[in-house]
Amino acid sequence: MIEPLLIDKSKKGRLAYCYPSLDLPRSFDQEFAYLPSHLQREGSARLPEVSELDVVRHFTRLSRMVHGVDNGMYPLGSCTMKYNPKLGEEIARMAQFTEIHPLQDISTVQGCLSVMYNLLEDLSSITGMSWGSLQPCAGSHGEYTGLKMIRSYFLKKGDVGRTKVLIPVSAHGTNPASAAVNGFDVVEIASNRKGLVDLADLKSKLSDEVAALMLTNPNTLGLFEEDILEISEAVHEAGALLYYDGANLNAIMGKVRPGDMGFDVLHLNLHKTFSTPHGGGGPGSGPVMVNDLLRPFLPKPDIDLREGGYVFDWDRPDSIGKVSMFWGNFLVFLRAYVYILRMGSEGLRAAANHAVLNANYLAKKLAPYYEIPHTGGIMHEFVISVKNYKEQYGVTAEDFAKALIDEGYHPPTVYFPLIVDEALMIEPTESESLESLDAFIAALIRIAEKAKSDPASLKKAPVSTPVGRLDQVKAVKDAKVRY
Amino acid sequence: MIYPYIPHTDEDRAQMLEALGLSSVDRLFEVVGEDLLLEDSVPIAHRRTEDEVQRMIDSIAQRNIRGISFLGGGCYDHIIPSTVKALSSLPSFVTAYTPYQAEMSQGLLQAIFEFQSMICEITSMDIANASLYDGSHAIVEAALLMVNAKRGAKKVLVSETIHPFALKALGTWVLGTEYEVVPIREKDGVVDLSGLVIGDDVGGLIVQSPNRYGFVEDYSGIADLLHEHKALFAISSDPLSLAIQKTPGQWGADIAVGDTQSLGLGLSFGGPSCGYMAVKQPLLRRIPGRLVGITTDAEGRRGFTLTLQAREQHIKRERATSNICSNQALAALMTTIHLSSLGWHGMVEAARQSYAKAHYLAHHLGQLPGVEVMNAHPFWCEFPVVFHDAKRMRKFLQELRNEGIFAGVRLSALTRKDTDELVLLVAVTEKRSREELEMYIAAAQRVMK
Numbered sequence: 001m002i003e004p005l006l007i008d009k010s011k012k013g014r015l016a017y018c019y020p021s022l023d024l025p026r027s028f029d030q031e032f033a034y035l036p037s038h039l040q041r042e043g044s045a046r047l048p049e050v051s052e053l054d055v056v057r058h059f060t061r062l063s064r065m066v067h068g069v070d071n072g073m074y075p076l077g078s079c080t081m082k083y084n085p086k087l088g089e090e091i092a093r094m095a096q097f098t099e100i101h102p103l104q105d106i107s108t109v110q111g112c113l114s115v116m117y118n119l120l121e122d123l124s125s126i127t128g129m130s131w132g133s134l135q136p137c138a139g140s141h142g143e144y145t146g147l148k149m150i151r152s153y154f155l156k157k158g159d160v161g162r163t164k165v166l167i168p169v170s171a172h173g174t175n176p177a178s179a180a181v182n183g184f185d186v187v188e189i190a191s192n193r194k195g196l197v198d199l200a201d202l203k204s205k206l207s208d209e210v211a212a213l214m215l216t217n218p219n220t221l222g223l224f225e226e227d228i229l230e231i232s233e234a235v236h237e238a239g240a241l242l243y244y245d246g247a248n249l250n251a252i253m254g255k256v257r258p259g260d261m262g263f264d265v266l267h268l269n270l271h272k273t274f275s276t277p278h279g280g281g282g283p284g285s286g287p288v289m290v291n292d293l294l295r296p297f298l299p300k301p302d303i304d305l306r307e308g309g310y311v312f313d314w315d316r317p318d319s320i321g322k323v324s325m326f327w328g329n330f331l332v333f334l335r336a337y338v339y340i341l342r343m344g345s346e347g348l349r350a351a352a353n354h355a356v357l358n359a360n361y362l363a364k365k366l367a368p369y370y371e372i373p374h375t376g377g378i379m380h381e382f383v384i385s386v387k388n389y390k391e392q393y394g395v396t397a398e399d400f401a402k403a404l405i406d407e408g409y410h411p412p413t414v415y416f417p418l419i420v421d422e423a424l425m426i427e428p429t430e431s432e433s434l435e436s437l438d439a440f441i442a443a444l445i446r447i448a449e450k451a452k453s454d455p456a457s458l459k460k461a462p463v464s465t466p467v468g469r470l471d472q473v474k475a476v477k478d479a480k481v482r483y
Numbered sequence: 484m485i486y487p488y489i490p491h492t493d494e495d496r497a498q499m500l501e502a503l504g505l506s507s508v509d510r511l512f513e514v515v516g517e518d519l520l521l522e523d524s525v526p527i528a529h530r531r532t533e534d535e536v537q538r539m540i541d542s543i544a545q546r547n548i549r550g551i552s553f554l555g556g557g558c559y560d561h562i563i564p565s566t567v568k569a570l571s572s573l574p575s576f577v578t579a580y581t582p583y584q585a586e587m588s589q590g591l592l593q594a595i596f597e598f599q600s601m602i603c604e605i606t607s608m609d610i611a612n613a614s615l616y617d618g619s620h621a622i623v624e625a626a627l628l629m630v631n632a633k634r635g636a637k638k639v640l641v642s643e644t645i646h647p648f649a650l651k652a653l654g655t656w657v658l659g660t661e662y663e664v665v666p667i668r669e670k671d672g673v674v675d676l677s678g679l680v681i682g683d684d685v686g687g688l689i690v691q692s693p694n695r696y697g698f699v700e701d702y703s704g705i706a707d708l709l710h711e712h713k714a715l716f717a718i719s720s721d722p723l724s725l726a727i728q729k730t731p732g733q734w735g736a737d738i739a740v741g742d743t744q745s746l747g748l749g750l751s752f753g754g755p756s757c758g759y760m761a762v763k764q765p766l767l768r769r770i771p772g773r774l775v776g777i778t779t780d781a782e783g784r785r786g787f788t789l790t791l792q793a794r795e796q797h798i799k800r801e802r803a804t805s806n807i808c809s810n811q812a813l814a815a816l817m818t819t820i821h822l823s824s825l826g827w828h829g830m831v832e833a834a835r836q837s838y839a840k841a842h843y844l845a846h847h848l849g850q851l852p853g854v855e856v857m858n859a860h861p862f863w864c865e866f867p868v869v870f871h872d873a874k875r876m877r878k879f880l881q882e883l884r885n886e887g888i889f890a891g892v893r894l895s896a897l898t899r900k901d902t903d904e905l906v907l908l909v910a911v912t913e914k915r916s917r918e919e920l921e922m923y924i925a926a927a928q929r930v931m932k
Contacts, residue, residue, distance in 0.1 A: 002785060003590070006597060006823050016824040017564045019832045023917040024843050032842035035861050039699050039729055045604035047827045052566060055823045059570040065590030068578030076580055083488055084578050087533050093568065096544035101554045102753030103892045105884065111547035112752045125525045137616035137754070138809035140796065151659035177796035177806035181627065183660035186801040224514045255512065256519050271809065275488070279813030280591045281581035281613070281773065283755035286809075299655070314899055321655035325557060325617040325648055325742065326753025341539065344530030347486050353508045354489050360511055361499045377514035405587050410580070416797075433490035434499060465586035467786035475778035475790040479767060481610055482600040 001466045003061045006048040016052040077381045077413040077425025080272035088335035102326040113310035119337045128259025132289035133299045134328040142267025142286030143178035149297040162211035170417040195221040195374035206238035216245040220417040222381035232262025249273045251380035254348035274336035285332035354430035355380040369448045381427035393455040397422040405462040407443040555865040555910025556892035562914045564824040567747045571817045585788040592787035595775045598819040606739035607732025608761035613773035614815040615758030618742030619652040625717040629686030636686030638663045642674035644694035647897040687715030697865030706735025726834035747821025757814035771805030836913035837864035847924045851931040865910040
């Protein structure tokens with residue numbers, strides 16, 4: 001099934017939308033000058049000229065060539081592809097929210113501000129932090145914001161020599177990238193045999209040049225960093241701060257708080273933990289939450305509840321300033337708020353419990369067929385290695401992933417974290433039922449058997465999709481990125 | 484206890500725990516340690532049913548007041564065809580992840596490819612990415628690109644007429660880094676580029692048109708001057724304005740940035756919107772964010788895939804061109820559907836009608852006592868009105884609000900400067916009917932007489 005580009009269906013004179021005709025007085029045409037010619041556009045842009053039904057069919061057909069959580073299981077590690085409740089979608093489309101301008105008088109946006117304020121209160125309770133900002137639009141934007149606050153905190157103290165950020169080798173790629181964008185030098189921390197932070201390596205790299213350690217907990221192997229209190233003590237003793245990458249908060253939501261672990265600042269991914277949809281890559285939302293130490297440095301404006309209602313507070317002299325155009329991805333906040341209201345405090349704990357139960361059940365059932373290099377304390381996700389299959393039968397992690405597509409599943413995250421060879425990182429989330437886990441296990445067992453009996457067939461996968469494996473070298477070489 | 488988003492029955496749990504050889508789920512959390520495990524739930528409210536949440540949100544929503552909007556300042560109330568909401572709500576678009584698995588994401592990849600193409604067409608540039616967070620973020624990424632593209636570049640020249648919030652975002656970006664944002668002063672409401680000094684440490688210049696006041700700026704000769712000094716030229720624009728004003732490509736810019744809010748995204752209290760960036764061919768390997776390209780499979784079938792990923796954080800980590808990962812894909816899809824519905828004809832119509840209606844209102848407000856319409860420069864759909872005194876301005880805003888009209892954005896709300904207190908930015912789009920314009924004019928005449 002190939003859907004042509006919409007531009008290739010264009011026919012001159014066809015319209016999908018008609019504007020009302022301009023109804024200003026005719027005499028007015030003479031009363032204003034059009035843009036001077038040297039400021040005018042030359043020529044037109046090639047946009048589709050099609051009917052409304054053409055548009056509808058085009059995008060409906062495209063949507064059939066996309067796999068979402070609504071289509072089937074999506075065990076994509078570190079991405080928490082849980083169910084996105086329909087109530088959130090309904091509420092995020094209410095005109096009383098979508099038709100509100102960000103610069104309206106404050107007295108006319110009390111509903112929006114109340115959502116933001118109450119969401120921040122709930123997120124503070126859930127994380128054990130003092131307060132936060134909803135401005136960052138995604139996880140890595142939250143990292144950028146949090147690290148900027150750390151930078152400002154040390155500059156304010158006159159401590160200008162802290163130019164390094166420590167990051168475990170197992171960390172998400174955004175961690176080092178965000179540190180670099182902020183002008184920090186990145187220093188890698190090794191993992192120990194259990195897959196956890198190597199304490200000795202960490203301690204040897206702590207110094208008065210270190211601004212922060214960035215940590216994901218549970219880490220990207222799905223393991224809880226059991227030495228976290230000792231890590232926290234060591235980092236703080238060296239005068240540095242501790243940053244929490246909240247990508248994996250779903251494992252411990254409502255049960256363990258990053259604030260209690262000693263983290264000074266963190267970001268959350270509302271589009272992972274709090275069930276807002278991923279939208280094909282965004283929009284997400286990456287609120288930053290801080291303890292009292294860093295609170296003065298939060299982006300501005302802050303939201304405050306005063307007599308007479310909610311206000312934006314711009315009077316924050318130590319603030320790092322603005323990180324997004326207006327107040328952040330409001331419609332994403334709204335969905336997350338609805339999710340928290342629906343689940344309640346016990347429900348959030350239940351989500352974490354079942355996410356961890358599902359991952360452990362999968363790991364247990366798959367262990368006879370797949371190597372799981374790190375099993376000490378699996379939480380919400382785990383990483384299998386198909387290194388053995390590659391050595392014996394030449395079947396790679398990518399082959400397993402593509403074979404899963406033919407079984408109707410979105411593949412797990414592959415080749416990550418970097419410390420595991422031929423890695424497949426599996427996160428079922430709490431949304432999947434026992435039956436759906438069992439079906440997934442059966443599919444993986446079938447593929448494992450095929451890898452031994454007919455490895456060549458896996459190399460050809462997927463065969464059930466509109467296209468087979470694509471020529472990536474050609475895509476880079478030709479770099480055809482527009483019509 | 485049963486939660487609709489968690490499908491496990493008691494029996495399921497028992498069966499799973501038995502398979503694990505555990506007595507309870509708590510055992511799985513023992514690794515956390517007693518010191519850290521909370522005994523009780525966190526102090527937030529108990530769960531609510533769908534109906535309870537709907538009622539609660541309804542009552543919250545009632546505390547938002549909508550009006551006939553003449554508000555702009557970076558966010559505009561344009562007409563949106565019904566196709567946008569209907570098609571962007573298709574569940575697989577909404578609930579998919581980033582299309583890393585190309586074979587099962589062809590529809591999404593093709594839609595992004597069409598988005599990239601349309602942005603290139605509108606800006607007259609060669610390569611557009613799959614989206615950035617918003618217009619201010621696109622400007623920050625442009626600045627980052629500039630200092631990375633030229634050896635020894637530490638400074639970025641930035642017009643003081645860019646959106647005040649984008650200027651603030653740039654100020655945040657340079658905090659604690661070795662980079663510097665050098666402001667280029669304005670003269671009578673447009674950037675003054677005479678006497679531009681471009682040293683070896685200057686990576687480029689960023690300007691905006693229509694600028695923070697709504698004025699269309701003239702960049703004659705600027706691109707050549709910058710290129711002589713190996714500096715890059717970036718223009719930020721409301722993309723809808725590019726249906727009628729000279730495009731970044733036509734001015735000779737290397738980078739075009741902005742926000743597609745005016746193309747199908749609505750107001751939504753300011754977000755999500757969608758930043759865009761388009762560049763000229765030589766910057767192909769420097770553009771931040773995701774890119775979709777065309778290639779073929781083993782049977783020669785055309786397919787789409789994320790490409791040139793060696794620029795990105797998940798491959799290059801600290802050496803990536805940017806730290807961006809998640810973008811605004813669904814908002815970019817909305818813009819793609821919007822533009823597919825409008826076509827070029829519709830886009831020009833929306834831009835022209837906005838122009839005409841804004842000039843109609845400006846013409847009438849210009850005849851009122853007590854205010855001056857600043858019109859020394861050409862403008863598109865937004866213009867500044869300067870009041871003679873603050874009290875009258877407050878009364879003006881209040882009286883119009885009483886009639887259900889949001890009359891404009893106070894410039895001081897954006898710049899946070901008292902000196903801008905008397906300036907009101909008035910925006911008029913094609914969506915404002917003749918009747919609404921006459922209501923505004925009549926109310927304004929009553930207050931200012």
